Amino acid sequence: GQNIDQPTEMTATEGAIVQINCTYQTSGFNGLFWYQQHAGEAPTFLSYNVLDGLEEKGRFSSFLSRSKGYSYLLLKELQMKDSASYLCAVRSSSNDYKLSFGAGTTVTVRA
Amino acid sequence: DSGVTQTPKHLITATGQRVTLRCSPRSGDLSVYWYQQSLDQGLQFLIQYYNGEERAKGNILERFSAQQFPDLHSELNLSSLELGDSALYFCASSVDRGYNEQFFGPGTRLTVL
Numbered sequence: 001g002q003n004i005d006q007p008t009e010m011t012a013t014e015g016a017i018v019q020i021n022c023t024y025q026t027s028g029f030n031g032l033f034w035y036q037q038h039a040g041e042a043p044t045f046l047s048y049n050v051l052d053g054l055e056e057k058g059r060f061s062s063f064l065s066r067s068k069g070y071s072y073l074l075l076k077e078l079q080m081k082d083s084a085s086y087l088c089a090v091r092s093s094s095n096d097y098k099l100s101f102g103a104g105t106t107v108t109v110r111a
Numbered sequence: 112d113s114g115v116t117q118t119p120k121h122l123i124t125a126t127g128q129r130v131t132l133r134c135s136p137r138s139g140d141l142s143v144y145w146y147q148q149s150l151d152q153g154l155q156f157l158i159q160y161y162n163g164e165e166r167a168k169g170n171i172l173e174r175f176s177a178q179q180f181p182d183l184h185s186e187l188n189l190s191s192l193e194l195g196d197s198a199l200y201f202c203a204s205s206v207d208r209g210y211n212e213q214f215f216g217p218g219t220r221l222t223v224l
Contacts, residue, residue: 033212040199041217041218042113042201042215042216042217042218043154043201043215044113044215045212045213045214048212087153087154089154091211093167096159096166096167097142097159097167097205097207097211097213098144098156098159098167098169099144099156099213100156101146101153101154101155101156102153103153104153104154
């Protein structure tokens with residue numbers, strides 16, 4: 001089975017940095033994704049990691065350690081529009097592309 | 112706009128009824144995925160179709176079924192509806208190569224009364 005854990009909620013101040021952790025235990029591993037989802041809207045892709053290390057994309061960075069089953073999403077220079085749910089998802093099979101999602105972390109950015 | 116379209120946007124129906132949700136993938140995408148998102152369950156993978164054939168199955172109830180047509184649009188059929196089926200149903204599409212980012216449609220909000 002798949003087990004993907006991430007904190008339920010986080011709060012941070014505008015301009016600050018927030019780190020959202022994700023740990024996973026899956027039957028296989030073929031990549032980890034982070035998606036952003038505003039309330040009532042569709043998830044949108046943020047980042048992808050398949051090798052260990054840090055991937056940077058503007059204000060967002062994502063890190064992966066496959067040996068530890070661990071990833072984090074780092075949001076820098078927080079803006080009010082970053083208030084959303086952040087979903088960690090794992091692709092576990094090499095035969096299909098389906099994703100298993102964590103429950104999501106709701107980030108609230110305060111002025 | 113992801114390029115994935117879903118209809119209807121909202122659906123309100125009664126227990127025991129049957130509904131059909133429709134999805135059109137992005138141009139060129141052969142894969143369609145269906146997900147269910149409820150408040151207490153998060154985003155759950157239901158089923159994937161690739162070029163008309165079922166490729167992967169998740170926690171999809173027997174009361175639910177799906178298909179992908181030759182023009183690549185897909186339909187998710189939900190029957191004998193229960194209160195607990197109330198949720199957001201998302202369709203996503205992808206090309207099924209490379210790292211394979213999935214593009215999500217706007218979703219259909221189903222309310223079962």
